[in-house]
Amino acid sequence: MSVANKPRERTVAHPPSKQRLRLWLRLLRSSRAIEARLRERLRTKFAITLPQFDVMATLARYENGITMTELSRHLMVSNGNVTGIIDRLAAEKLVLRQAPATDRRSYIVRLTPKGLLHFSAIAKAHEEWVDELLVDIGAAEAESIIQQLDGLVRSVRSGDARP
Amino acid sequence: MSVANKPRERTVAHPPSKQRLRLWLRLLRSSRAIEARLRERLRTKFAITLPQFDVMATLARYENGITMTELSRHLMVSNGNVTGIIDRLAAEKLVLRQAPATDRRSYIVRLTPKGLLHFSAIAKAHEEWVDELLVDIGAAEAESIIQQLDGLVRSVRSGDARP
């Protein structure tokens, strides 16, 4: 079934390496397009940035809070970066830092009640926006892409062998 | 072969809207993972940033150069943003601004010979890295994902109706 087995196929135009490059560019383009839409709506409708929303979404899944390092790993974002985002969210009283008794190096970050309330409203709108943006993608198709992307992420992750 | 043809399948758990949300999160995660790898290698091997590489890649496709506005549209990046990137590339003598005789508002930006030479080497390595990162994705599978992402981008683009 592989393309390589059909020398006469007209589709042989692109060698695998070019094809993978095209895939990567397409991937980048798609996520940037969606990201731009969501960012704009978050700003105009809720006066919040996308990274701040991402942080709140992560915190919402950890009722008891998590440390800064765990947070940065979840978001695939640098450690020093999270500090600034949390600073701004804390200034708005949407999150708070708690000092755990056991380890005085770290902080536990969590949503305030106000933060949780605020987040719930934004998350609802956010889900609707995504649904609207991707309306042409059926459930089966979405599932299919998800599976393939999962494989892709695993592939990228495992490629940890550095030359 | 499609999942939809098996009504008894346990996978029917997720409603379409949740499925689309998962798809979006997966998309974001994949591109961030790949982006991080490429960014790191560009920095360590070639002392260049990803956006700077993106700009050079675009300029490489326009031998006669393009204007700042065209460049920003290509990269899906704000107008004021390109200025800074070009400033830094120009400081390295990798690109240059030409003032066209006809329109004194605009600049034509193009790669210098040094820039083209430098870019060719980076692009070669870049393609190899992508190929390596996505090695588990076959040509047919890549094509399949590309098709689906194209549909997705079209869907997002057409969703220009703003409430």
Add this chain to the structure above:
DNA sequence: TCTAAATATTTTACGTTTGTAATATCTCGC
């Protein structure tokens, strides 16, 4: 045990990228 080195956690400092808004300059239709 006690102290020094190694490790972990966060913040700070710095430079680049990003978007938005405001500004300066220029073109073109009228």
Add this chain to the structure above:
DNA sequence: GCGAGATATTACAAACGTAAAATATTTAGA
């Protein structure tokens, strides 16, 4: 020539990554 629109830059704030610094914890060795 004037005003609307185009083009690019500047100014500002947020986000991002890396590296270094500041604290705190753990571990190893005498």
